[in-house]
Amino acid sequence: MRRRSEVAWSLAAVGAACAALLAMAGAAWAAQKDAARPADAASVDLKRLDAFYADASAPNIAGFWRPAPGVARQVYTFLDGTPLPLRDDTGQDGWPYRPEWRAAYEARRAADRAGAPFGDPTASCWPPGLYKAYIAALTPLEITQTPGRVQMNHERAFPVRRIFTDGTSHPEGEALEYTLNGHSVGHWDGDTLVVDSVGLRRETTLSTAPGLPHSEKLHVVERLTRVDPVTLLIEVILDDPKAMTQPVRTTLLYKLWLDDRMSEEICEENNRNQPNADLVVETQIGTHKRYGYDLPQ
Amino acid sequence: MILNSKAAVFGLVLALGLAAAPFASAHHSFAMFDRTKDSVIEGTVREFEWTSPHTWIHLDVIEGGKTVEFSIEGGSPSALERQGWDRNSFKAGERVKVTVNRLRDGRRGGAFKRAVFADGRTLGQ
Numbered sequence: 001m002r003r004r005s006e007v008a009w010s011l012a013a014v015g016a017a018c019a020a021l022l023a024m025a026g027a028a029w030a031a032q033k034d035a036a037r038p039a040d041a042a043s044v045d046l047k048r049l050d051a052f053y054a055d056a057s058a059p060n061i062a063g064f065w066r067p068a069p070g071v072a073r074q075v076y077t078f079l080d081g082t083p084l085p086l087r088d089d090t091g092q093d094g095w096p097y098r099p100e101w102r103a104a105y106e107a108r109r110a111a112d113r114a115g116a117p118f119g120d121p122t123a124s125c126w127p128p129g130l131y132k133a134y135i136a137a138l139t140p141l142e143i144t145q146t147p148g149r150v151q152m153n154h155e156r157a158f159p160v161r162r163i164f165t166d167g168t169s170h171p172e173g174e175a176l177e178y179t180l181n182g183h184s185v186g187h188w189d190g191d192t193l194v195v196d197s198v199g200l201r202r203e204t205t206l207s208t209a210p211g212l213p214h215s216e217k218l219h220v221v222e223r224l225t226r227v228d229p230v231t232l233l234i235e236v237i238l239d240d241p242k243a244m245t246q247p248v249r250t251t252l253l254y255k256l257w258l259d260d261r262m263s264e265e266i267c268e269e270n271n272r273n274q275p276n277a278d279l280v281v282e283t284q285i286g287t288h289k290r291y292g293y294d295l296p297q
Numbered sequence: 298m299i300l301n302s303k304a305a306v307f308g309l310v311l312a313l314g315l316a317a318a319p320f321a322s323a324h325h326s327f328a329m330f331d332r333t334k335d336s337v338i339e340g341t342v343r344e345f346e347w348t349s350p351h352t353w354i355h356l357d358v359i360e361g362g363k364t365v366e367f368s369i370e371g372g373s374p375s376a377l378e379r380q381g382w383d384r385n386s387f388k389a390g391e392r393v394k395v396t397v398n399r400l401r402d403g404r405r406g407g408a409f410k411r412a413v414f415a416d417g418r419t420l421g422q
Contacts, residue, residue: 115401117326125324125350137324137376155375156350209326263375267324270348272370 058165059191061226062145064261065254067138068231074135074250079237084248092207100296101243104213107294112210118294120211121203125267129180129204130197130220131238133157134252136208141254142262143232150186150193156265163195170198178216180204195222202295206238213295215242230256324350324373330398330408338367338407342391347384349373354387354395354409369397371409372422380422391415 076084076095085094097105111118122128128136139155148166163184170176170183177183182200186193197220205211223235232254239247340356343366352371357364371377374384387393392415397407411421 112328123325267350
């Protein structure tokens with residue numbers, strides 16, 4: 001009898017635990033479903049709606065910007081202002097990499113010097129990603145502002161980068177998706193738009209070839225200030241505690257162009273760097289490890 | 298903040314402007330080209346491809362009495378059109394001398410540097 005009641009009790013306990021788990025899963029699912037539902041006029045959180053439109057009066061950095069004339073190469077410093085040492089003729093390997101990350105970079109550089117560069121995904125028309133989009137080919141940058149968003153559209157880079165200025169925070173844990181542009185949130189600090197980005201895929205690089213690597217722990221902070229009506233100053237801090245021993249800072253300078261516009265450029269139109277290309281340029285992808293997979297775990 | 302002062306901005310422009318200019322490409326490494334040496338290729342334009350991510354000038358070149366094709370990679374249309382190029386910058390049949398950095402592996406190809414046409418007109422990038 002006693003034994004039987006114990007069994008029954010255990011079964012009840014297991015049942016209750018299962019029910020609780022199901023309820024929790026159900027609640028989580030419902031929460032996710034809620035998040036994906038259209039806003040409802042009767043139940044919408046008006047405070048959140050206000051926040052979404054709050055930046056209508058925010059400082060305006062919208063415009064068609066191009067890198068200031070004469071700006072050809074980025075100058076990088078540590079946070080105290082000390083310039084990075086330039087250890088080689090590319091000026092790239094003075095970055096504060098941890099040993100195994102430096103080794104990964106050296107391997108890329110050796111392959112590049114040998115005329116057989118590793119497979120940088122941009123060679124097969126991948127977008128350059130958040131930081132390389134600024135520096136790769138010094139292309140124009142169109143910025144638009146809409147309620148709750150600042151959009152950055154670099155020519156030759158896609159998709160449009162969205163900076164959430166509606167109070168959104170970064171997704172955490174499993175919810176954070178890793179993308180080429182990352183997840184960016186911004187807020188106005190006086191006249192300056194401060195942007196914080198995480199969730200960056202390790203396939204992108206922080207420089208042109210041979211390509212300074214970064215890990216998925218890269219954290220980017222940008223400060224965008226329209227210092228006069230025709231000048232946009234962008235301070236960028238690249239902080240990758242997994243790959244580097246300390247953050248690196250640089251500054252980009254853009255000028256407003258009133259009579260220029262974005263060109264449509266489709267990289268896939270005539271890319272001769274694809275595998276098995278039979279024309280004059282070498283095959284860059286296929287025989288070598290593709291960027292991202294050559295890095296320490 | 299120091300960066301908000303005009304003097305600092307001017308200093309910054311100066312510092313950045315004085316830094317050496319690399320051959321920036323969004324697209325691929327230029328390791329395949331011998332960038333230490335300029336070569337002049339003289340020929341007749343067979344075809345000009347006004348395409349992304351690179352433009353291509355294909356020349357008929359006389360080599361040892363035979364006509365061979367030499368292919369030259371240029372910048373993207375979006376970058377070049379801001380420097381005065383268009384899809385008719387090279388016309389089939391035109392004679393032209395093009396300065397290039399040749400492919401390191403000896404194949405007939407290179408990266409564009411500048412062109413001089415028969416009438417003296419020049420194009421750079």
